[in-house]
Amino acid sequence: MKLALFDDARLGANRLGVLVEDGVVDVTASLPWPHDPDPLTAGWxxxxxxDFADVREELARAADKGPALDPAxxxxxxxVLNPSKIVACASNYADHVAEMHxxxxxxxxxxxxxxxxFDVFLKAPSSISGPQDDIVLPDAVVNAGQEIHHESELVIVIGTGGRDIPEADALAHVLGxxxxxxxxxxxxxxxSRRKSYDTFSPLGPCVVTADEVGDPSDLRIRLTVNGEERQHVHTATLITKVPAIVAYASSMMTLLPGDVIFTGAPPGVGPIERGDRLDTHITRIGAMRLNVR
Structure with missing residues (x-):
């Protein structure tokens, strides 16, 4: 299932949708608990x-009935809405480690x-932006002549959460x-400081549930800048695989439902500038097009 959050002029903000072939179906009314559109208090x-397993069948029925809203x-x-934390992995592809020298x-x-x-660090949840938002480069950084780079990554969204999660059980704690x-x-x-500016964590276009994605070590990541390929890698080459990432992170901090984990930058990182267009794609998940200003 492809879970999306969307705004609609008629229906309201932060609606729950399921992406289907011809658009997005609003399934908010199928939730068995109140829907709060405020992202700061959206415990729903x-x-x-x-509790996705408890509501999955009802959401699937609602998505099948439609109607689909036009993406336009x-x-x-x-x-994702207001995760307690963004965990990010560093140095998790050997070729990226080599290029970083x-x-x-x-x-x-x-x-x-x-x-x-390899290790993990934290990013500010306020750095999250969506698939139709621009990446905004901070004036002070640009004026100082510092490079700002893209890193396109597979991202985990935690489901049930937990502390000291065994690696063998880790995938059962992943929503998608x-x-x-x-x-x-x-x-x-x-x-954490240089990766936490507003809009520095674009996510999207949806969360594809773990059962639909299948093996997270069998995905291909590709990113182009203005049509030129910069990053193209297979997740099989991750140094620390998804189950081990979840287990390692949970050995230091309790992972809560809705938490976000970036799995690490593939090789091919490079600078972005105002006016650039970034297209990123991961097999079985989807694609995003983002503009830089």
């Missing part, structure tokens, strides 16, 4: 992540070797997957 979304008449939002030599004047090892861009300032600042 986190409850959906936690709705605005897709980021397919040159990137750091150019942008920092040296290589920070400790940054070449979406596409994310981890927009990054290349500077000496802390990772």
């Amino acid at each position: 979304w986190r409850r959906l992540c936690r 008449d709705v605005r897709l939002r980021a397919p 040159g990137v750091q030599e150019r942008t920092l004047g040296k290589v920070e070797h400790w940054m070449m090892n 997957y979406t596409i994310g861009l981890d927009i990054t300032v290349r500077s000496a600042a802390d990772r």
Whole structure:
């Protein structure tokens, strides 16, 4: 199932939809609990992540009945609401680790070797934007001449959550997957700071449930900038695979329903500038087109 959040002039904000072949079906009324459109208090979304198995059949019936809304008449939002945290993986593709030596030599004047090892860090949830929002480059960063890079990634959305989740059980705690861009300032600042500007975590176009995605190690990620291919990688080459990522992150922090985990930047990262058009695609999940301003 492809779960989407959308705004509609007639129906309201942050509606729950299911993407179908000819549009999006509003299934909000099929939820067995109240729908709160305010993203800051929208506990209904986190409850959906936690209890999706209980409502899946009813949502599927509603999606089958339709009618489908024309995509031109709705605005897709980021397919998550106010997660307690964004967890992001660093140095999770060997070829990206290799390319970062040159990137750091150019942008920092040296290589920070400790940054070449796999680990996780946090991004601000306020950096999340949607598939129809622009990426906004901060004036101060641009004026300082610092590079701002794209990183197109597979993103995990947590379902039931938990602490100290065994790797063997980890996939049972995943609601589904979406596409994310981890927009990054290349500077000496802390990772969390330079990756947490507003609009620096675009997500979309939907969350595809784990059963429909299948093996998360069998997906292809591709990103182009102004039509030129920059990133093209298979998730089989992740150093730390999705089950191990979930287990590792949960060994340090309780993962809550609706939390978001970026799985790591593939090789091919590079600078973006105002006026650029980014197209990113992951097999069995979908595609996003984002403009930079």
